[in-house]
Every structure is written in C-alpha cells, then in structure tokens.
Amino acid sequence: MGGIMKKFKTLFIILGAMSLLSCKITNEAPERVKTISVSGSGSVQVKPDQISLTFLVKSREWNVNTATTGNATVTDKVINALKEAGVDSSDISTYDYRITQETYWENNREYPGRYNVTNSIIVLVRNVATAGSIIDAAVRNGANGLTGFEYLVSDTSSALRQARTLAVQNAQDAAALLAGASGAKVNEVLDIAEGHSYTSRNNNANAKVMMAEASADAAITTPIETGSVTVTASVNITYSLQ
Numbered sequence: 001m002g003g004i005m006k007k008f009k010t011l012f013i014i015l016g017a018m019s020l021l022s023c024k025i026t027n028e029a030p031e032r033v034k035t036i037s038v039s040g041s042g043s044v045q046v047k048p049d050q051i052s053l054t055f056l057v058k059s060r061e062w063n064v065n066t067a068t069t070g071n072a073t074v075t076d077k078v079i080n081a082l083k084e085a086g087v088d089s090s091d092i093s094t095y096d097y098r099i100t101q102e103t104y105w106e107n108n109r110e111y112p113g114r115y116n117v118t119n120s121i122i123v124l125v126r127n128v129a130t131a132g133s134i135i136d137a138a139v140r141n142g143a144n145g146l147t148g149f150e151y152l153v154s155d156t157s158s159a160l161r162q163a164r165t166l167a168v169q170n171a172q173d174a175a176a177l178l179a180g181a182s183g184a185k186v187n188e189v190l191d192i193a194e195g196h197s198y199t200s201r202n203n204n205a206n207a208k209v210m211m212a213e214a215s216a217d218a219a220i221t222t223p224i225e226t227g228s229v230t231v232t233a234s235v236n237i238t239y240s241l242q
Contacts, residue, residue, distance in 0.1 A: 034241040035190060038174040042166025043232045044159045048200070051125040051224075054095055054148025055138045056118060064115045068099065071117040074142035081141035082123060085134045091124040095148075120147065132222040151200040153229045160196060163233035167194075171237045184241040191238040199230040 057075045061067035082092055097120070102113030121143075125131050128151075135146065153159070172186075179186050 033190075034184065035238055036175055036179055036184075036186070036241055037236065037238045038171045038178065039234065039236050040167045040169070040171025040174060041232060041234045042163045042168075042170055043230050044162045044166070045228045045230050046153050046156065046159045048128060048151035048153055048226065048229050049126075050152040050154055051128055051131045052148060052150045052152055053123045053125060053131070053135065053138075053146065055121045055123065055143040056145030056147050057121065057142060058119075058144055059117045060114050061117075062114050064099065064101075064117075067115040067117045071119055075119045075121065077141045078121065078138050078143050081137040082121075082134060085137040086127075086130055087123055087125065087134060091126065093122055094119065095122040096120040122148065124152075128224070128226055131224045135222045135224075151227050151229050153198075153231075156198065156229075156231055159231040160233060163196065163231050164194065164235070167233040167235045168237070171235050175237070175239050179239075179241055187240040187242045189237060190240055193236045194233065195235075196231070196233045199232065200227065 055078065057071055057078055059067045059071035059074065061070060079092055083089060096118070098116075098118050100116045100118075102116065103110050104113045105111070121138075123134065123138075125134055175186050
C-alpha cells in the first residue's frame with residue numbers, strides 16, 4: 001500500500017512540475033515587432049489609341065408622341081451617318097434615354113409645358129485620327145450635343161506594370177528614409193495593398209466649341225488634338241524593422 005502511495009506522490013510531483021513549466025511558457029509576453037507603414041505612388045502617361053464619344057439627340061415638342069417620333073427619326077439618321085463614317089455597329093450603343101416634361105407658372109398656377117426627349121449615343125472610335133470626321137458626321141445629321149469625350153488605351157497592362165514598379169520603389173525609398181532617420185533598418189515586407197486608376201486628359205470644352213463650328217461649315221473637319229491617358233498605381237506597405 002505504501003509503495004502505491006509513493007508512486008501517486010511521485011506522479012503528482014511530475015504533473016505539478018509540468019503544469020508550472022506550462023504556465024511559465026504561456027505567460028511569457030511575446031517580443032514586440034517594430035514596424036513601419038508607408039504609401040507610394042507611380043504614374044505613367046500613355047498615348048491613347050481609342051476615343052469614347054457620347055452624342056446627344058434632344059427633341060422638344062408640346063406633344064409627347066411628336067417629340068418621341070421626331071427624336072427617333074433623328075437618332076436613326078445619326079446612327080446611320082456614324083456607320084457610314086466607318087464606325088462598326090457593335091461600337092454604337094444607347095447610353096441613356098429620357099422623356100421629361102417641363103412646367104411653368106402663370107397666375108400662381110403651375111401648368112404642364114413641353115416634352116423633352118433625349119437620347120444619348122455612346123460611340124467607341126478605334127482610330128483616333130478619324131474622331132473629327134465622326135463628330136462632324138453626327139452633328140450634320142442631327143446630333144445637337146457632345147456630352148462625353150474620353151481618351152482610352154486598349155491595352156494598359158504594360159503601363160500598369162511600370163506604374164506599380166514606380167509605386168513600390170517610391171514606398172521603399174520613403175521607408176528607408178524614415179527608418180534611417182530614426183536609427184533603424186528596413187527588414188521584410190509584412191503586408192502590401194495596391195490600387196490603380198486611369199485618368200484621361202482632354203479639352204472637352206474645346207471639343208464642344210469646335211463641334212459647333214464644324215456643323216456650320218461642311219467643308220471643315222473638326223480638329224482633334226490628341227491628349228493622353230495617365231495610369232497611376234498606389235501601394236500601402238508595412239515593413240518590419242531591425
């Protein structure tokens with residue numbers, strides 16, 4: 001009986017020692033990792049090879065049926081003119097279509113006014129050099145507004161890679177400068193997040209003015225001065241420090 005008790009006593013001592021060792025390991029505070037978080041950006045300008053144009057066909061009549069019928073007739077004429085100017089039918093689509101009615105006040109009473117029907121046609125021009133003649137074709141056949149003018153690049157993958165590389169380099173330089181100024185050294189990347197955007201630079205207001213002038217003289221082609229597309233990448237990077 002005494003031998004059994006000694007064995008249990010020994011077992012309790014061993015278990016107790018293991019428990020104390022476990023508690024000691026668990027209660028140790030982890031070593032704090034010093035980090036630095038920085039942002040970086042990079043931009044690359046690319047020559048556009050496409051243009052997106054949005055034409056407006058607007059009709060204003062007292063009778064809604066007259067307004068919609070007239071608008072449909074002119075819109076159809078504009079679309080046919082765009083096709084004749086070299087735009088593929090798959091690159092022409094209706095962007096927005098609306099029917100609204102005006103109101104006016106007389107003798108402190110509100111009365112219904114004329115109906116406005118607007119049809120917005122978005123066109124993808126795959127040859128930038130033909131943009132001027134396409135604008136002229138639309139205007140001379142009834143389009144009475146140019147509400148959208150945007151340069152596009154069909155393939156931005158190469159420019160985006162360059163912009164991302166510049167963004168990372170910018171972030172690395174910032175991290176090295178800040179760490180060095182505080183007496184530390186940049187170690188490894190702990191976290192990285194990326195974003196990107198495309199910005200079209202153009203003179204939309206000038207395009208509208210030139211469009212109006214071109215519509216008055218069929219012998220003049222609307223001049224389009226090619227702008228640029230800026231591809232921008234941004235990164236947020238967290239580094240560990242030594």
